[in-house]
Amino acid sequence: MGPFIVQFLTGLSNASALFLVAAGLSLIFGVSRVVNMAHGSFYMVGAYVAYFAISWLPKGGFWFWGGILIAAVVVGLLGTVVEVLLLRRIYRAPELFMLMATFAVLLVIQDLALWVFGAEDLLGPRAPGLDGSIQILGALMPEYDIALILIAPLVLVGLWFLLNRTRWGVLVRAATEDREMLAALGVNQKRLFTGVFFLGSFLAGLGGAVQLPKGGADLLMDLNVIAAAFVVVVVGGMGSIPGAFLAALILGELTSFGVLFIPQSTLVMMFFVMAVVLVIRPYGLLGKPEGVEHTVSELAQWPLRKASRKLRVTGAVLAAVLLAFPLFAGSFQLILIGEIAMFALACMSLFFITGPGGMVSFGHAAFFGGGAYAAALFVHHVNTPMELALLLAPTCMALLALVIGWFCVRLSGVYLAMLTLAFAQICWAVVCQWGRFTGGDDGVLGIWPSPWAGNEVIFYYLAIIISGGGILALRYLLFTPFGYAMRACRDSRLRAAAIGIHVRRRQWYSFAVAGMFAGLAGGIYVFSKGSVFPYEMSIPRSFDILLSVLLGGIHSLSGPVVGSAAFIGLEDLISRVHFWRLILGSIFILLVVCFPQGIAGYFSARFAKEPGDQEAGSERSG
Amino acid sequence: MTKLLQVDGLYKSFGGVEAVKGVSFDLEEGELLAMIGPNGAGKSTCFNVINGQLTPDRGSVKILGQDTTGMKPHNICALGVGRTFQVTATFPSMTVLENVQMVFLSARGRLSTVHRTVSRLFVEQAMDLLRVVGVESQWARPCGILAYGDLKRVELAMALANRPRLLLMDEPTAGMGIKERLTLMKLIGKIASERAIGVLFTEHDMDVVFAHADRIIVLNHGVLIAQGSPAEVRDNHEVRRIYLGSYAR
Amino acid sequence: MRVVRIVMICFAMNFIAAALAVPLSFAGGAITVGEINTYSKLTNFTIPYRNGWRLAVEEINNSGGIGGKKLEVISRDDAGKPGNAVKIAEELVRRDKVALLMGSFFSHVGLALTDFAKRNRVFYLAAEPLSDALVWAKGNRYTFRLRPSTYMQAAMLAEEAAKNPARRWATIAPNYAYGKDAVKSFVRILKAKRPDVQFVAAQWPALFKIDAGSEIQALAKADPQAVYNVTFSGDLAKFVREGKLRGFFKGRFMVSLLTGEPEYLDPLRGEAPEGWLVTGYPWYDIKTRAHTRFLEAYRKKYNDYPRMGSVVGYNMVLAVASMLNRAGDTNTDRMVRAMEGLTFPSPFGPITFRKIDHQSTMGTFVGYTTLKNGKGVMRDWRYADGREYLPGDAEVRSLRPRD
Known part of the structure; x- marks a missing residue:
């Protein structure tokens, strides 16, 4: 019995740690709708600051907890600085852009942390007075875990009082429930948001600091914790603090006992739970439905316009340059351009559902990497020729997208995005674990093009034609009834249903089309690299694609191409210097502040006349 | 002859609050039926139940004799029901013309078409409808930047595009000037009689209601308290007490 | 617009910075080689590693x-992405015209480069990746590997572990290829030597996301007499701390891969476990002349002590330099032939690249951990020479595809 109780208590202490990180994230999202990717960074900074504060302060229990509090306050201030200097400028930008801004902050903090805190892993100090263990029916349980189990409910109660018994808290809750109303009440939103950001970051710092005695501080903490934190927030219902607590409890216990009964489950347990919860409860355990019509209104203001003559000329010139490129470029440039093109197709497929479709996916790498794997596995196991593999990859991914999409289109907004993430992570785990078939982490090697396409110039043309063709096909699709129906569902679900459009079905089909083209991109990609590894299906890969789309601009049809070129170009250019993440992050921040509509969006907005001018009309009649 | 719409003993509650309590009425072809009542009387709930957005707790809805209780909006639309909303719902990123084209595409089952662009499909038919409702000059402008009155007309065009037998109009003239209101209602009445469409509409402006409705039903606290011709309703004591007050002098 | 100008200036600055960061390739006067590693992650390994190879380049x-x-080295960061590594390899080979490629840490990145080397007939020396597949199942003519593989290190530990009377064993390893290979090899070799042992539990925490308390409880439930651990870095720290607090290590024989390496042992400081059988690098006690010379040079240049990564980086460049001296030029076929059977002197003594599978015979140190002056160190260690822990030639031939 003892071991089971201890396992249970261990699960509780895990839950505590999870709750502390997730509470701040949920709070920030609830009020400001910022999907704060930098939350994990705040957590990491909290751990480091607490470590140095505790080793600098005198020994003893008082100073230990003092150090933790100092760290939490420091991180809270850091969050405030980020909010005031960066996020405040872009609250009017689309929500997704805030995601990009906070991702940039994450990149910057990664390198700053390396610079300030050093490369070596730090082992956390033990908590004075809580450095032993107690006996529970013959099993030992660390005292600090018991303390942790108590801390989370204390924080929960504290937050409850703050949110329910103070004027500030009431305003915060009002903001969570109805932002427009808050503005109408004449509340100083700026100060409120800054305050919430302080509190949220404070909690992240506290979470990082409090876990010190259970582990320590290292430079991978930020990315390692952020996914788990998001899962807790989403499972609990975004913006709901009690929900986060409940979700942390469930996830903490399930992972703890999962380890006991299914040791292999560690890769995927959390995401599996999230998928199940979201399928059953589309807004998390204690979340409330969002006003669906509000979430996409900002996108709906951007009409889709056919290419102006100027753009067509530019496109033709670009195509001509690309076709003539092998005449004057070196072989590496060909490879780089080819890669940009393939990646642009993947980006375009994500843009297709995210921009005009209004469905954000955080798991698009499932289809990109999945396409790469499908092609590679056909070649590897049954010696499929390249030409056939390039057909089979998109077919398989369309089928996969039909399966995943069937669940996802029942959701909307961030919940939909997180469900795609969960499915992508499940696919990734399958590829990792099913080593006999997929090669596991060692990947699939030796996937080279057919002999006729082995030459780099020919392969370049192949890549350009397939990717360019795919991009143009997706673009064309947006102007057909198929694309219009998808856009109609984004613009107004209400109206779409009222004129007889089966909204979910349209979204489902669109999802499958996006998956298919991402699969095509992955299929050609694997032949250019010769090998494929689970990384191509992982979360970071999904975010590569998403960031590129945002970089180009979610409002502009040429955004994905521009974004892909900018992303791969930047990555290639600055990965030569040390601290390149610092530079990349700073560039992202600048872009977000200067071009809130993305690069392509900025230029098309600058060069186009007012939307709806006669330009569009004359072209249609002409 | 079958009734266009038969609503029978409708109940719907939200978290313990009964919004609609046993409402029954029906509607004939070519008839303009106005549903009136103070705010919170249950008008919008009734509309949303008939439209399929809400499922009633009890009671049934029949359209053209077919039981549609619990059917989804897109299926109800296919039976020949057009709808306009209290707060206009159009596709703001599309032009006026495209908005109407969408209805044709949907009604003719062309939504999965991938080999032709929208710009070549149902243009003439859509333009004809825009002329009918009088916004043809605006055809190339996105709905997102249209004036409110024009939007209402676009919605009307969209509601008419799939050749409906029944029109559900939630405050079709809200936010318009008085002159525009009367013109629009006259237009609706004309279309309804020409095409033998039954129209169920709600309206706050009693001038509009009494000038245009063939028949009126009155809701209060989710209960149907009176129905009949405008004259009958005007003379109903309870209606006067609860709702019309000073209006019906 | 002012913001636009600022952005443009930033872009321009980046271009300049990038241009400056790329050393010019001296056509006649230098041999340029490409080096790829995951510098933006795993800094506790890669920074000493870079110090190591830079020292060797300077000395040469x-x-x-x-x-x-x-000898010029163009060093690039792959950010742990195999696709990036291949792209960088393409660039190094095609644009920078490097003579050969070397480096990498992660096995999957190493395997991606292995495949690249095969297709493009480029010489590639994998420095750190431990995957057995690199030289065996996926091995090829153009790829060599420096470090002792997962199999070799597991064999070293299994040999010593077999001497312990423990019969009930459990394993804990990160849930990815390295962990799985390390467990598979260890189990196989230990069972061959000791048919009486049985494995009663296998735990697979996610890499760098270990839930140490739960894992310890799960292991304790199986009540093994001995445990084989493959977790490392931050996972190891958590594992050690929870295990101590929960009294798990008491009376149990612990065997742990890589834990004696300063990269992983030193962060544990006073909490370093005692009496674990580990592989590692006791730089403080190695008194051979070759090592002392390396140690002094390293300390002089960096004012720091070397880690295992430093030796790997150092040996990597020494191996390449010896090979180039022997080959006489940078023709890939001649380089491959020169590398096969090449023996070069290293801080760990002479190391040979086997002709049969292109694995080097670089070994590692096997010993027990203990605390000394509040720091974890290795005691009773010995150098396990790699050549003694490789399977027989017939088996190797069956493992490796024909060129």
């Missing part, structure tokens, strides 16, 4: 270079 160039030519 100070003593006249290679056949009178200077």
